[in-house]
Amino acid sequence: MATARFWRENPSRYNLKAIRCGNCGKVFFPPRAVCSVCHRKSIGKMECMNLKGEGEVYSFTVVHEAPSQLEMLKPYVVVMVKMDEGVMLTSQLLDTDPQEVKIGMRVRTTLRRIGEDGAGGVIYYGYKFAPIKA
Amino acid sequence: MEVGIVSYGAYVPRYRITPQEIGRVWGSDGEAMSKGLMIYSKSVPAPDEDVITISTEAARNMMKRVPEVDPKDIGALYVGSESHPYAVKPSGTIVAEAIGCSPNMTVADYEFACKAGTAAIQTCMGMVGSGMIKYGVAIGADTSQGAPGDPLEYSASSGGASFLIGAKDVIAVINHTSSFTTDTPDFWRREGQEYPSHGGRFTGEPAYFKHITSAAKLVLKNMNSKPTDYQYAVFHQPNGKFPQRVAKMLGFTDKQIEVGLLTPHIGNTYSGAVPLGLSAVLDVAQPGERIFVVAYGSGAGADGFDITITDKISRFNRPAAPLVSYYIQEKKVIDYATYAKFRGKIRIKEEVA
Amino acid sequence: MREVAVIGIGGTKFGELWDTSFRDLGMQAGLAAVADAKLAAEDIDALYVGNMSAGRFIEQEHVAALIADYSGLARDHIPATRIEAAGASGGLAFRQGYLAVASGMHDIVVVGGAEKMTDVGDVLATEIQSSAADQQWEVVFGATLAALFAMIARRHMHEFGTTREQIAQVAVKNHKHGALNPNAQFQREIDLSTVLKAPWVAEPLGVFDCAPLSDGAAAVVLCSMDRARSYTTKPVRIIASTQASDTLALHSRTSITSFPATQVAAQKAFRLARKTPDQVQVAEVHDNFTIAEILAIEDLGFFPKGQGGKATMDGETTLGGKVVVNPSGGLKARGFPFGATGVAQVVELVQQLRGEAGKRQVPDASLGLAQNTGGTGATVVVSLLEVA
Numbered sequence: 001m002a003t004a005r006f007w008r009e010n011p012s013r014y015n016l017k018a019i020r021c022g023n024c025g026k027v028f029f030p031p032r033a034v035c036s037v038c039h040r041k042s043i044g045k046m047e048c049m050n051l052k053g054e055g056e057v058y059s060f061t062v063v064h065e066a067p068s069q070l071e072m073l074k075p076y077v078v079v080m081v082k083m084d085e086g087v088m089l090t091s092q093l094l095d096t097d098p099q100e101v102k103i104g105m106r107v108r109t110t111l112r113r114i115g116e117d118g119a120g121g122v123i124y125y126g127y128k129f130a131p132i133k134a
Numbered sequence: 135m136e137v138g139i140v141s142y143g144a145y146v147p148r149y150r151i152t153p154q155e156i157g158r159v160w161g162s163d164g165e166a167m168s169k170g171l172m173i174y175s176k177s178v179p180a181p182d183e184d185v186i187t188i189s190t191e192a193a194r195n196m197m198k199r200v201p202e203v204d205p206k207d208i209g210a211l212y213v214g215s216e217s218h219p220y221a222v223k224p225s226g227t228i229v230a231e232a233i234g235c236s237p238n239m240t241v242a243d244y245e246f247a248c249k250a251g252t253a254a255i256q257t258c259m260g261m262v263g264s265g266m267i268k269y270g271v272a273i274g275a276d277t278s279q280g281a282p283g284d285p286l287e288y289s290a291s292s293g294g295a296s297f298l299i300g301a302k303d304v305i306a307v308i309n310h311t312s313s314f315t316t317d318t319p320d321f322w323r324r325e326g327q328e329y330p331s332h333g334g335r336f337t338g339e340p341a342y343f344k345h346i347t348s349a350a351k352l353v354l355k356n357m358n359s360k361p362t363d364y365q366y367a368v369f370h371q372p373n374g375k376f377p378q379r380v381a382k383m384l385g386f387t388d389k390q391i392e393v394g395l396l397t398p399h400i401g402n403t404y405s406g407a408v409p410l411g412l413s414a415v416l417d418v419a420q421p422g423e424r425i426f427v428v429a430y431g432s433g434a435g436a437d438g439f440d441i442t443i444t445d446k447i448s449r450f451n452r453p454a455a456p457l458v459s460y461y462i463q464e465k466k467v468i469d470y471a472t473y474a475k476f477r478g479k480i481r482i483k484e485e486v487a
Numbered sequence: 488m489r490e491v492a493v494i495g496i497g498g499t500k501f502g503e504l505w506d507t508s509f510r511d512l513g514m515q516a517g518l519a520a521v522a523d524a525k526l527a528a529e530d531i532d533a534l535y536v537g538n539m540s541a542g543r544f545i546e547q548e549h550v551a552a553l554i555a556d557y558s559g560l561a562r563d564h565i566p567a568t569r570i571e572a573a574g575a576s577g578g579l580a581f582r583q584g585y586l587a588v589a590s591g592m593h594d595i596v597v598v599g600g601a602e603k604m605t606d607v608g609d610v611l612a613t614e615i616q617s618s619a620a621d622q623q624w625e626v627v628f629g630a631t632l633a634a635l636f637a638m639i640a641r642r643h644m645h646e647f648g649t650t651r652e653q654i655a656q657v658a659v660k661n662h663k664h665g666a667l668n669p670n671a672q673f674q675r676e677i678d679l680s681t682v683l684k685a686p687w688v689a690e691p692l693g694v695f696d697c698a699p700l701s702d703g704a705a706a707v708v709l710c711s712m713d714r715a716r717s718y719t720t721k722p723v724r725i726i727a728s729t730q731a732s733d734t735l736a737l738h739s740r741t742s743i744t745s746f747p748a749t750q751v752a753a754q755k756a757f758r759l760a761r762k763t764p765d766q767v768q769v770a771e772v773h774d775n776f777t778i779a780e781i782l783a784i785e786d787l788g789f790f791p792k793g794q795g796g797k798a799t800m801d802g803e804t805t806l807g808g809k810v811v812v813n814p815s816g817g818l819k820a821r822g823f824p825f826g827a828t829g830v831a832q833v834v835e836l837v838q839q840l841r842g843e844a845g846k847r848q849v850p851d852a853s854l855g856l857a858q859n860t861g862g863t864g865a866t867v868v869v870s871l872l873e874v875a
Contacts, residue, residue: 009623014232030624050234059645059743061637063629064687067617068610070629072181072475078634078689080738088738090635091628094180095148095466098690103645111190111232112182114627123219125186125228126628 002117006124013126014111016051018087027051029087053109054132055083062098069115077101079129092128106132137263138304138441139297140203141450143195144413145188145275146293146400146461149178151473153288159470160283167288172374176291176401178468179277181476184219185294188406189275190232192296195455196271197233200298208235208298209267212257213243214250214405215294217277221325229273239267247321248370249431250274250405251295256311256437258299269300276404281329282479289373291401293461295409305447306416306425309440312352314345321432337432338376346370346380346428349436353426357440361385365423368394368411370430372402386426393418399462405431412441414458421445491588492715492722492875495524495708496834501822502672504702509545509603513554516704516827517599521558524708524718528559531708532593534567537580537600538826543615545606554599573619574775576600577829578859578868581707582728585870588709600831601704602824612700616825619862621736633697633776635737635863637689640778643744644691646793649781651691653796655682657777658695658820660805661813665820667847672701672822696777701822705831712875721841724875727756730868737863744793746864749786753858756869757788762854764788767810767871769839769849771832773860774817780804783858784812787869811849814839829859833870840874 011017012030019031022045023038029051035042058080066074077093079101093101094110107129114126152175157164168174179188197205211233213225226241244250244257251274258270275294280286299308320341323330333341346369354360361367367390369377374397381391394411396403403410408429415425420443427439474480497519499512507515513536521528536551547553555567570580577600584598604612617632625635643649659679665671677695685693708718715722731748734740740747757763764787772787774780781795789810790798798804804812815821815835818828836855838844844852857870 005623010231014228015234059638059642061634061641061692062687062690063631063634063637064689065613065631065633067614067626067629067631073629075687076629078628078630078638080638080743090625090630090736090738103641111187111194112180113184113187114182114629123184123186124627125232128182128628 003122006122016053016109016127018049018051018085020047020049021045022047027085027087029089051083051085051087055081055107057101057103057105057107058082058088059103060093060101079107081107081129094128094130096131108132135263135301136304136307137259137299137301138307139416140269140300140302140304141196141200141298142295142413142416143192143199143455144295144410144458144461145191145195146410147177147179147183147188148464148466149180149476150175150465150467151178151470152467155470156288171288172398173289173401174398175467176289177293177403178473178476179292183277185213185215185217185275185277186219186225186228188277188292188294189213189225189229189273189296192275192294193229193233193271193273196296196298198454199451203269203298205234206238207268208239208271209269210240210258210261211235211271212241212254213273213275214246214254215274215276216245216247216250216404217279218243246435247431247433248404248407249429249435249437251409252429252437255297255299259308259311262299262301269298272297272299274405274409276406278402278404279329279477284329286330286332289397289402291403293400293403293410294406295413297409303446304444305450307442307444309442310353310357311437311439312349312356313435313437314348314352315435316345318434320434341432341434342372342376342430343380343383345434345436346430347383349438350384350428353438353440359440363424364390364426366393366415366419367391367426368408368415369428371395371397371407371411374398396458396462410458417452417457417459419443419447421447488589489591490712491585491709491725492712493707493725493833493837493872494710494715494718494722495520495526496837497523498670498705498831498834499703500670501701501703501824503605505605507702509541509547509601510553510557512603512702512704513599513601514557516601516706517554517558517597520597520706520708526595526708526718529563530595531560531565531597533565533587533596534560535580535584535596535598536567536569537577537829538569539571539573539576539602540615540618540825541603545603554601572866573861574773574825575829575859575861575866575868576826577705577831578857578870579730579829579866581829581833581870582730582868584709585725585728588711594714595708595710597706597708598830599704599706600827600829602826603702604700604824605702609700625736625738631689633692634689636776636778637692638737639743639782639863640691643778643781646744649796651683652679653800654777654781655679655696656799657774657780658682660799661774661817661819663805664814664847665816667845668816668821671816671820672699673816673820692776692778698775698818698823701824703822703824703827703831705827705834707830707833707837715875722875723837723840723872726760726871726873728868728870729755729759730866733865735862735865744782745786746782746860746867748864748867749783749858749860749869752867752869753787756871760871762871767854767856769811769814769836769852770856770858771815771835772812772858774813774819775823775860777819779860780812780817787856787858806849814844814847814849829868832857832859833872836872840872
């Protein structure tokens with residue numbers, strides 16, 4: 001049972017809680033204590049923020065051999081998305097025909113079930129991506 | 135204090151299955167069922183969707199339309215459903231965190247068949263009206279299931295809507311609410327049972343029709359109004375036909391119920407049905423227009439509302455989130471096998487390490 | 488810092504070794520290496536073991552002690568250390584052994600790598616493999632390790648015009664090499680259309696673009712260069728062993744079409760050894776997925792960035808080409824027991840540099856390079872070996 005390990009990340013998994021270095025402006029997701037560019041100069045200057053949830057597809061794949069938890073969804077699309085704040089996230093892309101996925105397409109986050117600790121265990125929720133319709 | 139709807143948001147999953155397809159598998163005349171129920175397709179949630187994700191999307195849509203509202207000013211959030219993902223652990227706490235209004239607020243989950251969402255609206259009205267809270271969120275959402283092969287399978291569907299109840303910058307004033315509640319066992323599910331049971335034709339006259347008409351008459355009497363005073367009427371809609379019949383019984387026309395009647399396209403979204411129907415009306419309603427709403431929940435009870443649109447709706451940012459019509463049109467039709475797989479009706483092997 | 492040589496090598500066949508347990512694997516490879524160096528057990532000063540995940544594969548941690556015990560080395564209570572960096576565990580263990588001898592702390596060291604992967608089902612084995620990536624922010628969202636490399640491939644195709652055929656050719660070439668290696672898991676040649684028509688794993692990578700699940704172990708014996716010739720007539724000198732790290736998650740990089748850790752480790756290794764990439768005749772690189780070899784041959788400096796696919800298709804990385812890459816068959820054909828691979832790469836190079844590689848001998852091999860990767864390039868170790 002990994003309850004606490006998932007619960008602890010909810011602010012980032014539900015609301016995209018990130019952190020910005022007050023020294024150089026670089027955004028990190030998930031939040032980290034120190035800027036990896038500025039090191040000591042960033043201590044005490046890290047500012048919490050939530051990502052807006054929009055970005056564009058940087059790369060993608062269609063997964064056919066799925067881990068046991070994702071058997072129901074295969075084949076599913078996995079994307080790396082460059083968020084508007086500069087930081088990149090990895091998750092699934094919903095509601096899109098695999099043939100229609102394009103590098104550069106605009107997407108937004110939405111809350112979905114990302115796993116569970118078995119049929120009797122806690123359900124985990126987190127972000128997945130959906131296309132932004134024009 | 136004028137208490138009412140400050141904002142609203144909706145969400146319906148995009149997958150659809152038709153009565154013809156369901157009938158094909160069970161050896162029934164799906165075409166006849168479709169005509170008899172006046173349902174052309176019903177919505178099906180993806181395996182990674184549930185009442186919590188539907189409620190969150192609807193509530194986020196609601197918040198997008200009022201960026202000036204600070205989520206931390208929300209004092210209460212209630213999710214009404216008969217398909218909460220957990221039997222014990224509230225859906226509402228996850229939704230509250232996901233819209234950023236926790237932790238200094240109260241949450242509870244509601245259950246009353248298809249009227250759990252409107253019960254939540256009534257609670258929020260009381261809490262706002264008494265000055266206890268500034269804003270309350272009332273959500274009605276469901277991922278209801280009917281037993282395979284049962285008539286309910288043709289209609290039980292998924293979707294939900296969320297309402298921000300407050301007293302400031304209200305786009306729709308809730309002038310009045312009245313309810314009619316009795317112990318009537320027309321539809322139920324015992325703990326541990328996979329699917330609900332129903333009383334067949336008992337669910338009609340002594341249940342749906344009696345409670346809706348009684349609550350409706352209470353509203354009309356208390357407001358000293360008549361059906362022609364309203365531009366829109368939204369009734370609970372377990373199929374496409376019942377609302378037409380009850381409208382006629384009460385003196386409302388097909389035209390009045392047209393905008394808020396969604397079941398023919400997306401099926402019966404249970405606790406989401408009246409909230410979605412009301413959302414569809416709010417998508418098009420103009421200042422000064424009046425809406426008559428009666429929700430029904432088996433068990434049984436009906437909640438009636440008298441609502442007037444204010445001129446604040448002209449400045450309301452509806453386009454910030456998708457309209458109900460967008461969700462109705464955004465659809466992907468699936469076959470019965472896919473539907474059974476999505477809805478967990480196929481026995482899966484227990485994982486072996 | 489004194490010079491270090493490889494004086495003995497050994498290894499098991501790689502494959503689905505149903506009759507062989509983890510402890511047997513480690514012991515077999517170790518004993519073979521010690522015998523090759525003509526040593527006695529009491530000559531050995533320390534043991535380094537590369538292993539990724541015995542805890543999850545066979546529910547056994549503390550495996551360096553286990554292998555020391557079963558190879559008889561615990562009798563003399565020598566220090567036994569386990570090193571882990573996902574697929575680079577073996578390469579890192581090699582570098583730690585090298586540092587121990589170079590520093591003067593130990594005189595004769597055995598470095599082994601072992602993994603027993605077939606005692607669990609395929610699905611669990613693949614999940615364990617994925618734990619090399621970022622569990623919390625990549626894997627939990629559905630990105631398997633194959634999915635991550637597939638996205639690298641997609642981006643390489645997008646940025647450089649690399650084709651699926653060029654990527655697939657890596658598997659064809661490595662199977663051709665594997666067919667010449669009696670210890671390889673797969674000793675059967677395959678053609679390009681087999682690779683292209685294989686079932687998808689994560690598009691654009693199919694089953695034949697991915698290294699298999701394997702059991703196996705490999706070991707080498709290291710000693711200081713000044714004593715090496717008392718043990719072997721063909722010592723192989725380690726002229727550099729460097730290591731670099733990078734962000735764990737692929738999405739934390741600025742580009743995903745190269746592995747900076749490979750570039751940094753390689754540049755440092757060539758500088759230390761006073762050599763250049765075009766002086767290398769033979770290389771063993773980490774082709775856990777076909778696209779990984781294309782990135783490696785670019786990042787190591789053998790071919791310009793973006794040209795790895797073309798070079799492979801043009802035969803530049805097989806016998807007769809500019810630099811023979813993965814003559815052993817690579818991870819794809821030779822097999823990929825996670826912890827053993829980094830050490831097995833060195834074993835192959837030593838055989839090549841000694842002139843003992845049989846049908847897959849690279850003519851006049853005098854300088855060899857091994858490149859071993861963990862995850863999507865968060866750890867890379869590069870070693871340069873030459874005929875002493």
